[in-house]
Amino acid sequence: MSKTSRVLRTDGEATYNRILDVAGCLFASAGFAETTNKMIATQAEVDLASINYHFGSRNGLYQAVLVEAHQRLLSIERLQQLISTPLPARDKLRQLIQHLVQSTIGEQGWHATVLSREFLAPSSHLQSLQQTEIPAKLPFILNILSEITSIPVEEPALLRCLVSVVAPCAMLLVVGPNVSPIAAEIHRMSQQDLIEHLYNFAIGGLEAVGNSRLTC
Structure with missing residues (x-):
């Protein structure tokens, strides 16, 4: 060259x-x-x-911005790095939740606000994430949840677990500090307290679901 x-x-x-x-x-x-x-x-x-x-076009630019925003929130490289570590699955989940909390309410750029706007009022451009970023990242997260619950990745029950774990973190993204006094209070809380709460809430539910399958 x-x-x-x-x-x-x-x-x-x-x-x-x-x-x-x-x-x-x-x-x-x-x-x-x-x-x-x-x-x-x-x-x-x-x-x-x-x-x-x-x-x-402007549409193409906006779709590229959405993809970049999602990558800044949680990149495939970060997930690959997390999966490749020898940590137990529970520690991987804690690190995943920590990263999501820090990416949504910590020191951040424009990515969280762009995603929040799009999720609150979805447009046809959301397909750019649904067709690329989200399907590419789901297997990594499902792998962690499968390890914790012993539910095979292909079973629908694991997708329900995914929703239970990810939804509270997603709410931090969607409900910005200016939405309501309660939201503002949550955003003022210690990040570490939020991480521990979300982790304990998630791991408690995952263990309960896993144990219920063993007793059936």
């Missing part, structure tokens, strides 16, 4: 990432409907053609 080609590729990646980050910030603050390509181009210091070149 020539030096010129390397420079062009580096510049293109930098432009792509700058547009993505600016768009994420604007979608988070104003929402998809109120954010125009012109606003994004102005803040990213690019021309309008650059958005279409890198993302195809």
Whole structure:
């Protein structure tokens, strides 16, 4: 590869990432409907053609922002790293919950707000997550839950366990601190206290479900 080609590729990646980050910030603050390509181009210091070149359209850009937001919330690389550790499944679950809490209410960028907006008022663009990020990550989490409960991954009962574990963490994402006084109070709580509560709540339910299958 020539030096010129390397420079062009580096510049293109930098432009792509700058547009993505600016768009994420604007979608988070104003929402998809109120954010125009012109606003994004102005803040990213690019021309309008650059958005279409890198993302195809504003819809394509928004879908790329959703995917990036989900990756910042929980990346496949993080899940792969967690699964590959020799830790017991219960410790893996604790680390997973810790990561989700820190990604939703800790120090964060625009990703949590963008996802919160989309989950509260789903659009057709949510399919970009349902078709890519979510199916790719589910097997890792199901593997952890299967280890704890001894429920085979393919059984529907494990999906019910998944909902019970993930839903409380998802609520932290959806219910932002400005939604209600109760939500604000939760967001002011110690992260460690929240992590321990969510973990104990999850592990108690998982163990109960696993034990009930043994006694049937």
